[in-house]
Amino acid sequence: MNQALAEATARPPKVSAASVARACGVSPATVSYVMNGKPGVSPETRRHVIRVANELGFRPNGHAGQQEPQLNRVIGLILPNIVNQMYTGWAENIITATARDGFEVFVATTQDNPDTLAQVASTLAARNVDGVIIAAALREDSRALRTLRQRRIPYICLSRRSDHLPGDFVGIDDDTAATQLMQHVLDHGYREIATVIGPRFSTASLAREQAFVRTAAAAETTIAGERKISTRLNRDGGRVAAEKLLATAKPPRAIVCGSDEIAIGVMEHALSLGLRIPEDLAVVGSDGLPHSRSALVGLTTIVQPVQEMAEKAFDLLLKQITKPSNTFTHSLCEHRLHIGRTCGCPPADTTRR
């Protein structure tokens, strides 16, 4: 007990800039200049100071000055779930990006439940995170964002945003992407088309559905109400939607999905009914997950630049953390249409990667 206490009580000795200064025979000011990359120090002295500082294990993060006041170097990441590879892809890249700057990440999931979202935001706020990246924002319910705003915790919306509260946003141009995707399906000549999207409380899902319908309408193809399905954002959601769509007397010839996971669920069900893809039913998605693009699946889909989006999001967040501002940035990243074979294009088009 006593020994344990002694061990626990032993605190690593702190190294001050002054001690570094003394150790290499310069003034504290010089050390300060070196550590902050300010001019006015000869390269020779600079090198020497850096070397000694490293040897002594000097951490400029001591305590004082305008050194980022009280940064915990922790950010929160709120995702709808961590099963959909779209989200884990972002998570992976965000974790990598943050690690570069010495940040840790709290990952929280909401299952798209508004109350969970609100509660998670409070919890994160209570934990004094330096900022939050939210990929689970809801159109109507901005409680979470409001909480963060009140506590002056910067946040970035990723992919989805709130209808009411302004703020920084990183995403793709859902409208254009969805338009291109639907246009490609129309170009195949399909006219009996159904759409299956994620929950309409997601701005991304809604924007895609609207673009799907508008583009189809422009080609004089009406998508009836019972052929516009909103479902859960996973394989199972797709399966349920496909059950409804394919059980009707006149099933659609093509199903345009607002998510790859949904598309895969749809295809699974179609296959279990003995339908061939794309001969009997064309299916396209929109996320560009690695495994749906693979040769095994060959899904035609919109590819989102996951890494770029993740890095951009953290970048913006870091900017808000270090230099809070009231001007909000909307950053739209370039998407890409990936042609697989599930839309009916010849397999030759299936490029690797």
Add this chain to the structure above:
Amino acid sequence: MNQALAEATARPPKVSAASVARACGVSPATVSYVMNGKPGVSPETRRHVIRVANELGFRPNGHAGQQEPQLNRVIGLILPNIVNQMYTGWAENIITATARDGFEVFVATTQDNPDTLAQVASTLAARNVDGVIIAAALREDSRALRTLRQRRIPYICLSRRSDHLPGDFVGIDDDTAATQLMQHVLDHGYREIATVIGPRFSTASLAREQAFVRTAAAAETTIAGERKISTRLNRDGGRVAAEKLLATAKPPRAIVCGSDEIAIGVMEHALSLGLRIPEDLAVVGSDGLPHSRSALVGLTTIVQPVQEMAEKAFDLLLKQITKPSNTFTHSLCEHRLHIGRTCGCPPADTTRR
């Protein structure tokens, strides 16, 4: 107060905030600030005070002390990566399980780099997490575990463990599972067999490979050295391995993989060569990811009970946190052999879910 009385009534002597303050060389005020989450205390001191307070068993409310001794209610989760769905599956379930008890989760990834692992463990320790679940343990390098042990932070190894350091462990019986899987492949009559596993610094990968080889040998089938490949634990690793295996003069008739992601990579490459699965090449995996079991892929594989493992791991961790003990539990969960069609079994066997 009356020490004799306290002892006589067998009640533990109550620990005052002042004594905690003395024990870690700060003022009572500082302890108070820490216990109430008030600002004005450096993170370093805060962690230190919390650690000492926990060790002394300090209850914040002298009389109405119903609360646990100030836990951070944060655990760390160390994964090799967050792309492989095996890991995200565990992560999802661990996050859910911990949320029920009001715990938050730090997710860190190592990319299976020993230095990153060691560093991540230090960082988590510095953040004073209450415990850590590690699914990225390395056989040889137990620096990370040692760090945690020194700081008296409980940890649970998930799926992989260290060769050197004992500790709680949750996993499946890799040996039995791998034996069953290989036996199933042998039962199909295949004799030209290759194995592709994850990195050998993972105990799980190594155990599987050894069981594969042993089982094959028992059926008088030798697996040559160039047919035992260890590769990265993702689709790309599988692809690379398949390139090597299938380019030889006498390619194998069946490839037994130590991971679903690898199996999928192998299959992708095989398909791109125009091979039919399972007619030309049988492939089996071992993780039981939802999407490899789906009708689209139909992989024959070992199914790990993800949720059960996650909950068990957190359960054990919580036990270690609340009541540290020196006896270690090895908890083996029941796996299941899922028969798909990639091994050559008739499609009829493909059961849903």
Add this chain to the structure above:
DNA sequence: GCGTCGCATTAAGCAACGTTAAGTAGATTT
């Protein structure tokens, strides 16, 4: 029921530290 004591909380004070503007010595240029 009132006063006192023990203990936790909170406000005010103060020392330590890193930053930066101003100052200075020496070297180089003009």
Add this chain to the structure above:
DNA sequence: AAATCTACTTAACGTTGCTTAATGCGACGC
């Protein structure tokens, strides 16, 4: 030799982080 520039020091400042001291509150003795 005066001027200028470089490389550093000195000194003042704003923060932070912790302590000392004052406050508040409930328990217990009288």
